[in-house]
Amino acid sequence: MTAIIQIQDISAHVGETVTIQGWLHLKTGKGKLQFLRVRDGTGVVQAVVFRKDVPPEVFEAAKRLTQESSLIITGAVREDERAPGMPGGYELSVSDLQVVQLADEYPITPKEHGVEFLQDNRHLWIRSSRQWAIMRVRATVIRAIRDWLDDHGFVNIDTPILTPAAGEGTTTLFEVDYFGEPTYLAQTGQLYNEANIYSLGKVYCFGPTFRAEKSKTRRHLTEFWMVEPEIAFCDLDDLMKVEEEFVSFVVQRTLVERAAELNLLERDTSALEQVTPPFPRISYDEALEKLGAMREKTDSPQERELLEIEWGSDFGSPHETELTKLYDKPVFVYGYPTACKAFYMEPWPGRPEVSKSVDLLAPEGYGEIIGGSERISDPDLLEQRIREHNLPAEAFSWYVDLRRYGSVPHSGFGLGVERTVAWITGTAHIRETSSFPRMLNRVYP
């Protein structure tokens, strides 16, 4: 009985005879020679079966293997620069092979497939090398998020998913029947975190959030993961410093730990290497000026129309994309008009029409990955805003209550995991950054 090893550790076993358990990813037969590309979840290795090296029934079994058949192979590890795989450069000279299950004809071939077909087969697509690499990057991003927050005094205190009222209006909420009462799947944990900071100072929640937006774009899921830090005694400037340190750490950690996966994904990492503090900061007003200048410069009437925006409106995707093209790092845009942001944001001192809000826009057109703000700390102003937004006062009475017992300036933000992973991996569509993405018209599988 030889030792069972993981393919990712194969370089430590050169010259040894080992056993690998996995699946057949690809096979090329050459008569008396069979090349099996085997993956085990940690990597991919080429196993070579020579007719003269194995019993006839083993060679016959190797020849008949179908794509995705599960198998256990034993052989000597050899260094060979011709060997493909992950990490690659090593191969197994097979001495024994046991077929666990001969797979049925596998629908996903190494050739091209359409989006609908791949999504219908997401349960199988997840095995493909690109998807494998993205999921490994995602896991590292999540680990880095937790490590940074845990190491900087934040306490993880998760917030409920079933909630009685809206965070930001009721139009984009999924309703759930709660013993006859309507409740909603949470679209943010922020309001609860604002309570939690008065116990723990710096907190974060991390979990799935739900938005019933009928959005059909490459940046939207109806279920996505969001990490939401919230900090007591923190104003907007402090918040931006936290965000840039946090995001830079996540990117740099991933570059180091998932270099091989990013290479497999053919991600050009030179832009990511520049993601270090400080990030450029521009105000909403400055952003409008820049967009205006761009509109002047362009000859295309179409683009001119796309870039059109009046003071008081939120940016659309074209605006965000054009703005981020001006920088090689993520860029902060702060001080959005009060009218286009949520009710709980602190007004700018001396400019009530402007809020102390800040979005972080990722480069290369990946758009908004963070939305954050300083929150209103005065109970009377908050009550006034709740009235102005026609929100049910009784549902928010506990929230206003927080401002009556030692209210302090506080701020927080939410970072979308899937958008961040899409940016870091260079993935065109957010659907590939979630194992089983939930989208408009898509809840299967």
Place this chain on the structure above:
RNA sequence: UCCUCGGUAGCUCAAUUGGCAGAGCGGUCGGCUGUUAACCGAUUGGUUGUAGGUUCAAGUCCUACCCGAGGAGCCA
């Protein structure tokens, strides 16, 4: 909800003016001792999204519907 594009073999696509529904890949069988999405030969494969309509004749034209993709709005 709106705009644009699309739906033909298991998959990716082609089919000229309305005139016999085709190719590659996959599968199957055979060959090959260094393949990298191998190669060579043979073979298998169809309710052209659905329902109507026009026509001698419809994948192709018309109507309605269904499904999908990209985008807008909204947002992380």
